[in-house]
Amino acid sequence: MNNLAFDIAHLLAGGLVLISLMLLYQDRLTSLLNAFALQAFVLSLSVAWQAYVQNAPHLYLTAGIALSVKAVIIPLALRRIIRRLGIHREIETAINVGPTMLAGLGLIALSMVVVLRVTSEADMLAREDLAFALSVVLLGLLMMVTRRNAVSQVVGFMSLENGLILAATGAKGMPFVVEISVAFSVLIAFIVIGIFLFRIRERFDSVDLEAMDEFRGEAH
Amino acid sequence: MIGSSVSGVEIILALPLATAVLLSIISKYRLSARLNAGSAFLTLLAALSLFVRKPEPGPFLLVDDLNILFIVLNTFVGFTTSVFSASYIGHELVKGRLTTIQLRFYHAMYQVLLFAMNLALLANNIGLMWVAIELATLTTVLMVGIYRTHEALEAAWKYFILGSVGIALALFGTILVYMAARPVIGEGPDGMVWTVLIENAASLDPALLNLAFVFLLLGYGTKVGLAPLHAWLPDAHAEGPTPVSAVLSGLLLNVALHAVLRFKLLLAANPGAIAPGPLLVTMGLVSLIFAGFMLYRRRDIKRLFAYSSIEHMGIIAFAFGMGGPLANFAGLLHMTMHSLTKSAIFFAVGHISQAKDTQNIAEIRGLTVSHPLLGWGLVVGVAAIAGMPPLGVFMSEFLVVSSTFARAPLLAIPLVFGLLVAFGALMLKVHGLAFGEPVGVSHPVKASYLPMVAHLGLVLIAGLYLPPPMVAWFQHVASLLH
Numbered sequence: 116m117n118n119l120a121f122d123i124a125h126l127l128a129g130g131l132v133l134i135s136l137m138l139l140y141q142d143r144l145t146s147l148l149n150a151f152a153l154q155a156f157v158l159s160l161s162v163a164w165q166a167y168v169q170n171a172p173h174l175y176l177t178a179g180i181a182l183s184v185k186a187v188i189i190p191l192a193l194r195r196i197i198r199r200l201g202i203h204r205e206i207e208t209a210i211n212v213g214p215t216m217l218a219g220l221g222l223i224a225l226s227m228v229v230v231l232r233v234t235s236e237a238d239m240l241a242r243e244d245l246a247f248a249l250s251v252v253l254l255g256l257l258m259m260v261t262r263r264n265a266v267s268q269v270v271g272f273m274s275l276e277n278g279l280i281l282a283a284t285g286a287k288g289m290p291f292v293v294e295i296s297v298a299f300s301v302l303i304a305f306i307v308i309g310i311f312l313f314r315i316r317e318r319f320d321s322v323d324l325e326a327m328d329e330f331r332g333e334a335h
Numbered sequence: 336m337i338g339s340s341v342s343g344v345e346i347i348l349a350l351p352l353a354t355a356v357l358l359s360i361i362s363k364y365r366l367s368a369r370l371n372a373g374s375a376f377l378t379l380l381a382a383l384s385l386f387v388r389k390p391e392p393g394p395f396l397l398v399d400d401l402n403i404l405f406i407v408l409n410t411f412v413g414f415t416t417s418v419f420s421a422s423y424i425g426h427e428l429v430k431g432r433l434t435t436i437q438l439r440f441y442h443a444m445y446q447v448l449l450f451a452m453n454l455a456l457l458a459n460n461i462g463l464m465w466v467a468i469e470l471a472t473l474t475t476v477l478m479v480g481i482y483r484t485h486e487a488l489e490a491a492w493k494y495f496i497l498g499s500v501g502i503a504l505a506l507f508g509t510i511l512v513y514m515a516a517r518p519v520i521g522e523g524p525d526g527m528v529w530t531v532l533i534e535n536a537a538s539l540d541p542a543l544l545n546l547a548f549v550f551l552l553l554g555y556g557t558k559v560g561l562a563p564l565h566a567w568l569p570d571a572h573a574e575g576p577t578p579v580s581a582v583l584s585g586l587l588l589n590v591a592l593h594a595v596l597r598f599k600l601l602l603a604a605n606p607g608a609i610a611p612g613p614l615l616v617t618m619g620l621v622s623l624i625f626a627g628f629m630l631y632r633r634r635d636i637k638r639l640f641a642y643s644s645i646e647h648m649g650i651i652a653f654a655f656g657m658g659g660p661l662a663n664f665a666g667l668l669h670m671t672m673h674s675l676t677k678s679a680i681f682f683a684v685g686h687i688s689q690a691k692d693t694q695n696i697a698e699i700r701g702l703t704v705s706h707p708l709l710g711w712g713l714v715v716g717v718a719a720i721a722g723m724p725p726l727g728v729f730m731s732e733f734l735v736v737s738s739t740f741a742r743a744p745l746l747a748i749p750l751v752f753g754l755l756v757a758f759g760a761l762m763l764k765v766h767g768l769a770f771g772e773p774v775g776v777s778h779p780v781k782a783s784y785l786p787m788v789a790h791l792g793l794v795l796i797a798g799l800y801l802p803p804p805m806v807a808w809f810q811h812v813a814s815l816l817h
Contacts, residue, residue, distance in 0.1 A: 230546075241514065283510050286513055295465075295506065301473075305476075305495075
């Protein structure tokens with residue numbers, strides 16, 4: 116593999132990690148969605164580059180799915196949903212930027228240490244791609260844990276899944292990559308529909324504690 | 336597919352799918368419930384035929400001695416639950432909790448779920464197995480949320496998000512297994528075929544396998560319901576229709592466990608990899624003791640038994656974590672007994688909550704007086720699940736404990752402690768439920784008692800006498816598990 120191909124793959128994978136960090140501190144939903152669309156766009160570039168480098172045309176399909184579904188359709192649909200629900204101006208106050216960013220950096224360091232130590236025998240590109248992918252996965256998890264809003268949790272999940280696609284395309288010759296990305300798209304479509312139904316209902320429900328207790332199954 | 340002629344494997348997979356399509360267009364309740372049960376019965380027969388004629392493993396599907404046990408158990412409980420479901424759902428229709436469209440949807444999803452679980456068990460490809468488990472998760476999410484109440488939707492949402500995270504972690508683990516296999520097996524589909532992986536297990540990169548197992552255990556462990564990844568389980572059990580709770584507890588947890596066991600085998604066959612046992616033992620003990628204490632504070636009857644499932648999955652994970660012929664034997668037996676007993680309990684609980692119009696434990700009393708058969712069924716079921724002799728669960732728990740005493744006496748202390756804690760809680764709760772003066776509303780129920788009685792009968796027989804061929808079979812499977 117020549118150096119340029121290697122560097123470009125690196126650049127794109129590193130870009131994904133950076134955008135994952137950016138996602139962590141977005142406190143407005145619309146800017147969060149923008150950042151996510153950017154991440155999905157970079158992912159599709161990265162997958163397309165892998166398709167070119169590995170000479171694996173089926174990966175272009177995965178890149179196309181990432182570009183059309185995750186960079187365009189899902190962000191647009193979510194934007195419509197948050198408009199409808201009237202939460203597009205809301206600012207999430209629950210997140211604490213400083214500690215969250217520190218935790219994020221810690222997770223990146225962790226995944227570098229774990230993966231690079233574990234995969235000393237694998238080839239360079241695969242191992243560093245894997246380290247980046249694991250960082251993206253862990254940052255996505257961190258985001259799901261720190262957010263309270265369903266939309267931002269879903270964005271966290273989708274960014275986690277971007278990390279998985281990065282790992283799958285980095286593993287040379289892995290079967291089922293296209294199928295897996297389709298399966299995930301279905302899953303995400305379900306989630307988005309779910310938010311829509313679920314949040315709409317919640318708006319009409321009263322917010323009394325009795326009902327919450329009943330939900331926990333611990334009503335008196 | 337395997338072979339040129341049609342074998343049991345194809346029927347096990349194709350029949351539920353075809354039935355699902357049919358059921359999605361039939362809106363007559365009687366017909367669809369019968370079709371549902373009939374198809375589940377034929378699937379059971381096809382599963383039994385695998386004992387007689389076992390097809391050769393192909394690139395996608397595999398029948399070996401380990402998964403036959405799971406498949407037969409899966410199709411059997413799938414069939415009995417469909418019989419229970421017929422009377423349960425009939426009552427829900429009469430009460431107007433379900434519309435005909437929801438009924439069609441429910442029945443179709445039930446068959447898709449059976450298909451997905453069978454596929455996950457039969458898969459010889461770790462990617463296919465992952466897809467099947469994702470499908471099973473999606474169908475159960477839809478079924479849990481079917482009542483469309485606030486509680487049901489919230490439970491479905493929670494299950495969905497936690498299940499998806501689990502599934503995502505499992506996929507990462509799957510990718511890592513492929514990366515470990517690639518230098519040895521080469522690029523392409525072979526690197527994900529289970530039979531090829533296990534043949535070459537000794538030469539796979541141990542460090543990558545270790546990392547993969549951590550992700551797979553966290554991912555599929557979420558679906559097994561091991562603490563601290565269990566948060567979705569009680570809500571999903573409590574808010575969905577009771578047949579779904581029975582299938583979740585009795586079957587879906589086993590399917591995820593089967594996936595964990597497969598990867599445990601892979602690690603065990605690699606001399607350089609970490610021993611997967613201690614991880615399973617720890618998670619098992621934590622689940623057992625945690626769930627044991629949680630049982631005391633439950634006020635919802637379905638939640639109570641959901642926590643009991645966490646407890647028992649803990650015991651099973653503990654047994655498989657200990658490993659060795661005796662502990663594995665105990666684990667397999669306990670898994671079988673737990674599936675039968677827990678689904679029988681849910682059959683009883685489903686009719687009880689319909690008879691009393693509530694799932695609140697405090698409002699249910701004196702069942703043995705008001706509904707003798709249901710009440711005593713519940714008493715026997717709870718006695719079995721708590722581990723009272725002479726029922727089957729007692730025997731498997733006894734084997735787990737005695738094999739632990741023989742090999743690691745210190746571990747036996749927390750194990751026995753957890754068992755006793757859970758025993759106390761269940762006795763306390765069932766006493767209030769079953770005895771005393773009946774209170775509150777009390778409808779007569781038109782229940783089909785057959786599935787409950789059949790399950791409890793099997794558990795009783797297994798506790799008194801296990802036929803030697805069955806013992807030999809379990810021992811054989813246990814020896815495969817290392």
